[in-house]
Amino acid sequence: xxxxxxxxxxxxxxxxxxxxxxxxxxxxxxxxxxxxxxxxxxxxxxxxxxxxxxxxxxxxxxxxxxxxxxxxxxxxxxxxxxxxxxxxxxxxxxxxxxxxxxxxxxx
Numbered sequence: 636x637x638x639x640x641x642x643x644x645x646x647x648x649x650x651x652x653x654x655x656x657x658x659x660x661x662x663x664x665x666x667x668x669x670x671x672x673x674x675x676x677x678x679x680x681x682x683x684x685x686x687x688x689x690x691x692x693x694x695x696x697x698x699x700x701x702x703x704x705x706x707x708x709x710x711x712x713x714x715x716x717x718x719x720x721x722x723x724x725x726x727x728x729x730x731x732x733x734x735x736x737x738x739x740x741x742x
Contacts, residue, residue, distance in 0.1 A: 636663060637686040640679040640693050648677035651693055658692065660685045 639662075640651055648664070655662050662685075665678040681689045 636680040637683055638678055639681050639686060639689045640677070642677055643675055645677060647696065648679070651679060651696060654692055654696070655679070655681070655689060658688070660689055660692075662689070 640648070642648065648666075652662070652664055660681060663680040665680065666676065679689075679693075
């Protein structure tokens with residue numbers, strides 16, 4: 636058996652297992668239980684005959700993962716969100732005050 640994946644990323648570990656199952660590549664998953672009940676290292680073993688194919692699949696996944704992190708991993712500034720929430724709250728207060736003013740108006 637050859638180790639083709641070793642990481643602490645559980646999501647990627649599960650994704651690789653799913654894809655290997657879809658490609659009918661037999662594998663043995665392993666999680667190292669080094670912190671009580673929580674696995675912190677994950678490894679996937681395949682037979683030598685599937686090692687090249689599995690490694691290629693995993694490299695594609697890792698490359699796509701890096702591209703996604705570059706694209707979506709940017710930090711956002713929450714100031715715009717705070718401004719929008721403030722405007723919405725101001726509108727609600729104004730509408731509430733307008734409703735009270737209309738109720739008190741002489742008919």
